[in-house]
Amino acid sequence: MVSIGRYIRNIRRSGVKKWMRDMMYIGDAKYGQCVGQDQFGNKYYENLNPEDELPGRHRWVDFAQHDFNATQVPAEWHSWLHHIRHQPPPQDTVMQNLSPPWKGPWVENLTGTRGAYKPYNTAAAKINPWAPKVAPRNST
Known part of the structure; x- marks a missing residue:
């Protein structure tokens, strides 16, 4: 439930700076214990x-x-x-x-960024593209 009283109460508890940051980033005035x-x-x-x-x-x-x-x-x-x-x-x-021994360092999902995984193919291509051969013209 969003009310004016809740906003004022959270401004008093957390301060104007934190309240403005919360409104900008999460869109809600929240106050709680950092765990x-x-x-x-x-x-x-x-x-x-x-x-x-x-x-x-x-x-x-x-x-x-x-x-x-x-x-x-x-x-x-x-x-x-x-x-x-x-x-x-x-x-x-x-x-x-x-803490399992196989657990590596955590990495965020990089899909859609420059760091995304891009596989490469090591097999020969089944279809080779056509490349025209250019012969020099006779100039006489």
Whole structure:
């Protein structure tokens, strides 16, 4: 529920600068407790006060980059944001002890950018394009 009282209350709690940034980036005035930060600088917040936030909208991420997308959220934080895990990753003992040896460094999805994966073909072409042969003219 969006109301003038909620906006004024959040301005008082967080300050005008943070309130303006939230309105510009996420389009909503939010205030909550910072529960952690990932390796990319994204901050994760939670507000459990039922009069401040609607159910299901009480966990959110504040992206570090201006140009952001959902693939910039690591899997462990994604599971907390979507209520798959109850505790955030810094406080969850299962997530702290879970580090498989095959897990490499996390990389965001680069589709549509210059860093996107582009396969190359090592097989010979089945159809060769026609290339005209140019013969010099006789000038007499």
